[in-house]
Amino acid sequence: MNEINNILNFESGILGFEKYTKYTLKSINDYFYMLSSLESDDIGFVVLDPFKIINEYQIEISSGSKERLNINSPEDILVLNIVTLGENLESSTVNLKAPLIINIKNMNGEQIIIDKNEYEIKQKLFRGDNIADNF
Amino acid sequence: MLIISRKKGESILIGDDIEISIMKIDDNTVKIGINAPQQVTILRKEIYEKVKEENKKALQNNIYTVNKSIK
Numbered sequence: 001m002n003e004i005n006n007i008l009n010f011e012s013g014i015l016g017f018e019k020y021t022k023y024t025l026k027s028i029n030d031y032f033y034m035l036s037s038l039e040s041d042d043i044g045f046v047v048l049d050p051f052k053i054i055n056e057y058q059i060e061i062s063s064g065s066k067e068r069l070n071i072n073s074p075e076d077i078l079v080l081n082i083v084t085l086g087e088n089l090e091s092s093t094v095n096l097k098a099p100l101i102i103n104i105k106n107m108n109g110e111q112i113i114i115d116k117n118e119y120e121i122k123q124k125l126f127r128g129d130n131i132a133d134n135f
Numbered sequence: 136m137l138i139i140s141r142k143k144g145e146s147i148l149i150g151d152d153i154e155i156s157i158m159k160i161d162d163n164t165v166k167i168g169i170n171a172p173q174q175v176t177i178l179r180k181e182i183y184e185k186v187k188e189e190n191k192k193a194l195q196n197n198i199y200t201v202n203k204s205i206k
Contacts, residue, residue: 016187032205034198044196046205064174084193085204092204095193098186113178113186121189 006107007038011068014082014111015098017043025080032083035100047080048094059099059114069103069110078102078109083125093122 008023022038031052037043050057059079061071071077080100086092096119102109139147146156152172159166169177195201 014190015183016190028198028201028205032201034201036196042196043194045190045193046195046201062173062176064176067174082190082193084189085195085201088204088206095186095189097182098189111186111190113182115178115182121185 008035008102009108010100010110011108012110014045014100033080035080035082046083046085047100048083050079050081050094050096050099054096057096059101059112061101061112065101065110065112069101069108070106071103072105076103076105078104084122089126092125093120094125095121096123097121 008025010021010023013019013021017037020037020039020043023035024038025047026034026036028034028046031048033047033049035045035047057079061077065071078101080102082095082098082100084093084095096114097116098111098113098121100109100111141147141157143157143160146154148154153175154170156168156170157165158168171177
């Protein structure tokens with residue numbers, strides 16, 4: 001994923017932060033991105049691209065989401081997962097249960113919840129020496 | 136809040152296109168069936184609440200702290 005210069009619109013907000021709908025996305029390093037609210041300096045999230053680090057991550061996008069975000073093709077979808085940082089990477093987790101999906105054609109996004117048991121809200125981010133070995 | 140009592144096999148209609156049926160009743164578990172249009176999101180509330188909580192914990196706006204944690 002390349003740097004995205006446009007403004008991301010989360011019309012219904014990110015769960016718990018419904019007031020904030022406009023975000024920017026900037027790359028931090030190879031794995032992490034910073035999603036920052038344009039409306040408040042206090043609101044921001046570290047996110048990652050799950051397909052870079054998980055071999056098999058499957059999400060099903062409902063017809064409701066497709067309709068709301070006006071998604072016509074799977075190639076238009078960017079998936080990001082919110083990271084809960086600990087003191088270090090070993091104590092950090094990633095929320096695989098509630099990814100952010102973004103239509104890169106119109107920059108509209110929303111947070112969905114996957115009703116499957118295999119994906120955790122607090123999935124350990126780091127187990128081995130390399131972050132990419134973890135999943 | 137509207138409160139209605141229903142028996143097994145009975146239903147509730149919400150609007151034109153949502154139907155909630157009581158399928159099975161055990162001691163403290165009710166099995167319900169929901170018929171709704173595909174674009175309606177149906178979630179177990181506790182999962183929704185947990186995601187909200189986790190988002191709050193994940194809140195991070197300080198790039199210096201971020202850089203320290205992900206080093």
